[in-house]
Amino acid sequence: MVNELFFECYNVAGVAYGVDSAFSYHHNVPPAHRKTGLIISSGYQNTHVLPVIDSKFQLVQARRVNIGGLNHINFLQRLIQLKNPSLAKHVTYWNSEQLCHRFCYYTPNYMQDLRSLKDRDLFRQFDRVIQFPFTQDTLAEVTEEEKQRIANTRKAQGMRLKERLDQKREEKIKDQEKELQELRELKKGKKDADDEDDYDETLKIHGFDSEKQLDELIVSVEAKLKKFKNKMAGIAEPEDPKEPPSFPLVDVPDAQLTPEQIKEKRKQKLMKAGYDARIRQRQEKDVQRQREEEETRLDDQHREANLERWLENTRAKRQGILDKIKERKKLKEQLSDRRSAASQSRMKTIAGLADDTGIDPIYGPKPRRKRKRKNDEDTFGADDEDWEVYKDLVHSSLLYLAFSPPLPPPPSHLPTLHR
DSSP states (O other), rough: OHHHHIISSSSOSOOOOOOOHHHHHHHSOOOOGGEEEEEEOSSOOOOEEEETTEEEEEEEGGGEESHHHHHHHHHHHHHHHHHHHTTTTOOHHHHHHHHHHHHHOOOOSSSHHHTTTTTHHHHEEEEEEEOOOOOOOOOOOOOHHHHHHHHHHHHHHHHHHHHHHHHHHHHHHHHHHHHHHHHHHHHHHHOSSHHHHHHHHHHHHTSSSSHHHHHHHHHHHHHHHHHHHHHTTTOOOOOOOOOOOTTTTSSSSSSSHHHHHHHHHHHHHHHHHHHHHHHHHHHHHHHHHHHHHOOOOHHHHHHHHHHHHHHHHHHHHHHHHHHHHHHHOOOOOOOOTSSHHHHHHHHHHHHHHHHHHHHEEETTEOOOOOOTTTTTOOOTTTTGGGGGGHHHHHHHHHHHHHHHHHHOOOOSSGGGOOO
């Protein structure tokens, strides 16, 4: 079909088909140098190497290398992106291809051209400054009619949302009114009940332990219902100051209370303890905040009055903190070595405590030793300084466990619990 187009449509005199690199070889190489040569044909995805010996192609010795113009473009793109990280998103494949075709070339002698670039004048000839295309984002102009239409759409959406919310509130109010009516009917059932025990049984069936619990739920539902109705009507409820809770049964003796009241008294004791703890914590925070504010004020006053003295105190505090950190690091290094004095002292402390309490530091409980004297009393803890040993023991044990290798396993005859 191609031949037919050439001869019938375009009136071509003659057509020859062959390898494009061979045609280029015959066209670009003078006849005197065509006898022996090497053709390197670089394409888009690969490169062919064709040897020519005695003016004949050695197709058996031809080779293909999977490196072509695509690799060159990708390599150029990566180079530009690495040297200009801020332009990474602008250096697309299309831009790199255009730069490669417009400004890159194949050098016949790479090392010679590289040395020649030391000349500044020649370097300026090869130097290229590329300005990437910049497009400023332009906001589409909105007409007054379009603005009005958008505003009306938002207003309509807001009205629909408000209607849905009002409908949900109305449904919730109806459900709460129904629940409140049922609770009131249950409350009125006390008059119709023949016996108080029957009424208590009815309350238990409905999930109430006592009549007081029913009354509390009625009050809670009435408050919620009132709040919803006021919100629907747009009435702002005044905020009542919170009154401290009362615990009337805490100071009443148990002899004057019934079993139910004694249970309630226990609950009130727990509630009062929690309330008092919160009050103390709040007061401690206030005192701490006032102390910090006073310290900050005095520090600022001291700094403004005598800056040199303030700097000396600050440096002294900093040096004290650094000294503590150095001591802690030194202690860690000593405890990491089992032969150090700190490690030996720690092990002696553990051994002494274990010997007194009947607990081996590795293998767990052991039989107690009989005391030599009958009236030998244990006076440990009578002096406050006795308890300092536990602080040293805990601190050194944590550091030792963090820096020492695991202990050897205990004998197999011991119970698993002591392991």
